[in-house]
Amino acid sequence: MMKEGVIITKISIKRQGERKHFQIKLPKDTKFIIGIEYGGRLISKSDAIKFAAAPKAAPTEELPKTEVIESVTVAVTIEERSKTFFKRNQLIGELKLQSSEESNWFYSTDVFGADANLKYGDFSNAGFNVNDYTHGNKRTEEIVKVDAESTIIQGWYLDALGKSQKVDINYEVTIYVWINVEE
Amino acid sequence: MLKATKKRFDIKITQANSTVSDTFELDKNIVKVHGVLVTSDKDDLLYYRGTQKIEINKEEFFPENYESKLLMSGINVAPKQRYYDLGGVAPGNGRVQITYKDLDDGRTVFAAYRVSLYLDCEMEDEL
Numbered sequence: 001m002m003k004e005g006v007i008i009t010k011i012s013i014k015r016q017g018e019r020k021h022f023q024i025k026l027p028k029d030t031k032f033i034i035g036i037e038y039g040g041r042l043i044s045k046s047d048a049i050k051f052a053a054a055p056k057a058a059p060t061e062e063l064p065k066t067e068v069i070e071s072v073t074v075a076v077t078i079e080e081r082s083k084t085f086f087k088r089n090q091l092i093g094e095l096k097l098q099s100s101e102e103s104n105w106f107y108s109t110d111v112f113g114a115d116a117n118l119k120y121g122d123f124s125n126a127g128f129n130v131n132d133y134t135h136g137n138k139r140t141e142e143i144v145k146v147d148a149e150s151t152i153i154q155g156w157y158l159d160a161l162g163k164s165q166k167v168d169i170n171y172e173v174t175i176y177v178w179i180n181v182e183e
Numbered sequence: 184m185l186k187a188t189k190k191r192f193d194i195k196i197t198q199a200n201s202t203v204s205d206t207f208e209l210d211k212n213i214v215k216v217h218g219v220l221v222t223s224d225k226d227d228l229l230y231y232r233g234t235q236k237i238e239i240n241k242e243e244f245f246p247e248n249y250e251s252k253l254l255m256s257g258i259n260v261a262p263k264q265r266y267y268d269l270g271g272v273a274p275g276n277g278r279v280q281i282t283y284k285d286l287d288d289g290r291t292v293f294a295a296y297r298v299s300l301y302l303d304c305e306m307e308d309e310l
Contacts, residue, residue, distance in 0.1 A: 005246075006245070006246060006249065008246060008247075008248045008249060010248070037253060039250040039252060039253060041231070041286065041288050042231075042288055042289035042290055043287070043288075043289060044289055131227065132230065132252075132257070133226045133227050133229070133230035133231075133252070133255065133257070134226060134257050134258060135257040135258055135259045136230075136252075136255065136256070136257040136259070137256070137257065137259060137260060138255075138256040138257075138260045138264065138265065138267070139252065139253045139255075174248065174250060176249070176253070
């Protein structure tokens, strides 16, 4: 009989642009890798705001303030708003996993922080703040199907958060490898 | 006749970076556990700081360090879909153990909070 299990691996990132190679050891009776999930935790407090807030896609140039007829000014304002409604999600890093039995990565993803646009589309204005922990979707693993007879996964992670902020940010990325185990 | 029922068990986290473990017993007439869900009275603390291990009948379903955020569902999720699907687990001796670990996260400030474990169960009607 097949049974599901999960192997949890933590990667600690301390420097901007840090690149980590790691291995995930699977139990000997593992038959397949069936899913991948990730999570994370911010360790250094000093950069808390930078980690939590995603940058706004604000226009880079100031709009001309004078000598514009009224109708044109209104049109420009609407365009500016449409740009700022959507916020870019904060990219935390890149994660890639490779099985020892097959060539190429079997899993590759951009690791993102909170969904910065969760609030978009909420018209209630009821004073109930929209956050990942109140309005977030149910998380499920990304399904993969890879043989796991060699019981080792090679992993690679590249920091993007510290690099984009140009500061060393100490955080932890947790990787969940869901497996099928023969009982 | 079988009927669906939800069970709730609470633990209190009163100290930062502490581990709290508790064992609860399910009713004898519960025949299956279909799903699991965690919530809190301060859900931001649970979301950012929490990890837990969950065992049912001494069988580990979520190992140590499994983040609580992966077992949470926001109000955007339809009520009938909020539970993490376990696929109908036989409760055996009916003992459910949760070992909850609170860990500092740079985005939160600790305050005492409650963690609630919800189980979506199927029970035999006593009547």
